[in-house]
Each structure stands twice: as C-alpha cells, then as structure tokens.
C-alpha cells in the first residue's frame with residue numbers, strides 16, 4: 676500500500692511529463708473506483724492544461740487551467756504508468772492496454788499516463804482548486820509531516836491527555852497527515868520508543884525528539900524513491916514502488932539492527948494492524 680514517500684515519488688515522476696502540458700484526451704473506462712467518478716469527468720479533463728502537480732497527504736492534486744483540480748488517490752493497489760515519455764526516462768512505446776487500466780490521460784506531448792488499479796480502492800474526484808482544502812477527503816487532515824506546521828509544540832499539544840498508544844496517535848490523520856503503518860514503525864524504532872507507550876504519558880522532550888526523526892525517515896524514503904526514478908530507466912514506466920530497506924518493518928524474528936542490542940524484532944497487533952519493534956531497545 677503506497678504511503679507518503681511512494682505517493683511523493685509518483686508525483687515527482689509525473690510532474691515533468693504533465694506540468695504545462697495539455698490533456699488531449701481522457702479515457703474513463705468505468706463509472707467508478709471506490710466511489711463514482713464525478714459527472715462528465717472525461718469532458719472536464721479534455722483539453723485542459725495541467726498547471727501543476729501537488730501532494731497533500733497521500734493525495735496527488737493536479738491543478739488544471741479550468742480552475743478545477745483532479746484529486747487522485749492510489750488506494751491499496753493503484754499504479755500510475757507513464758509511456759511515450761518525451762523525456763526518454765520511461766518506456767517510449769505505449770504498452771497494450773491492460774485489464775485494470777481505468778483512466779488513461781493522453782498528453783499533447785505524446786506521453787500517456789495510465790491509472791491501473793485491480794482492487795479499485797483508489798479514488799478520483801474533480802474539485803474547485805480555490806476550495807480544494809475543504810474537500811471531504813482533505814478537510815480534516817492535520818499538518819504535513821514535512822511542512823512548517825508540523826513542529827515539536829504541535830505534537831506535544833496533540834499528544835496531551837491522549838490515552839491511545841503512540842503508534843495509533845501517529846497514525847491519526849488529524850494529528851499528522853499521510854503517515855502510515857510502515858513509516859510510523861520505522862520512526863518509533865529510530866526514536867527508541869515502544870509503539871505501546873501511551874501518547875499522553877510521554878515526556879515532552881521525547882515527543883519533541885520524534886519530529887525530526889519522522890521527517891528524516893520520510894526524507895530518506897523519498898530519496899530512495901528519487902533514485903529509483905533517476906538511476907534506472909523504468910522499462911514498464913511504473914512509478915512509485917521502489918526498493919527500500921526497513922529497520923523493523925516486516926522483520927519479525929530477525930535481529931535488531933541497533934549495535935550491541937541482542938533483541939529480536941517482534942510483531943504485535945495494534946488497532947488491527949501490525950506493529951514491528953524491538954522490545955529491548957524501544958522503551
């Protein structure tokens with residue numbers, strides 16, 4: 676499931692082939708994904724120049740000349756493919772259409788952007804650019820973890836009085852937007868903090884220390900995604916999924932990577948999701 680760094684990698688991969696370009700044609704091959712597509716979506720995309728691509732949490736926002744914004748969410752299994760890339764970074768030839776190619780954007784520079792999503796948990800919507808922040812999916816979101824509004828005092832205030840585990844607090848999208856299971860596990864490991872610790876009982880100093888760690892974990896992953904875009908020509912033009920090694924996520928039963936720690940990584944269930952951590956050095 677794509678998390679913030681994967682979505683940011685998709686945005687960075689799409690921006691050079693889409694920004695400033697016009698959508699010659701949009702093929703919308705079904706009426707819905709997770710929710711119905713907005714009315715007349717193909718017509719509303721047709722002929723529009725893409726002004727810029729932004730990201731909010733795990734949503735990609737494509738601002739169009741028409742003062743509308745196309746919101747894209749990749750869901751669980753959504754993939755963005757680029758073909759016919761005029762910049763030559765991705766596959767040049769358009770592949771044969773695949774079964775789950777639900778939306779295809781034909782750009783006037785010859786690039787084709789295909790949204791493929793076998794499980795259809797993804798979403799697309801068209802919103803007024805000026806009021807995009809008030810969209811139902813965006814309105815309740817907390818600050819961006821890489822933005823200026825996510826700072827030490829914000830997190831200290833957000834944790835105050837909370838009886839939930841710190842793991843759940845960091846997954847709460849109202850506290851910080853876009854953090855998912857993988858990178859919360861990784862950040863808590865780097866912070867030497869048990870995912871079970873109750874948010875409201877953590878000393879302010881330790882909460883504050885999580886902020887730069889969360890930023891660094893995300894930046895490291897975005898850097899890994901960036902090198903996946905840069906270092907090899909992606910033959911199939913698929914964006915966003917890249918090789919990245921984790922310290923604890925998915926490492927149940929393996930030795931802790933902390934020097935001189937003899938612990939093994941454990942997996943526990945919290946709010947129905949797996950937390951991976953080392954009980955020896957994460958307190």
Ligand SMILES: [Zn+2]
Pocket residue numbers: 931932933936937938953954955956957
């Ligand atoms: Zn350890």
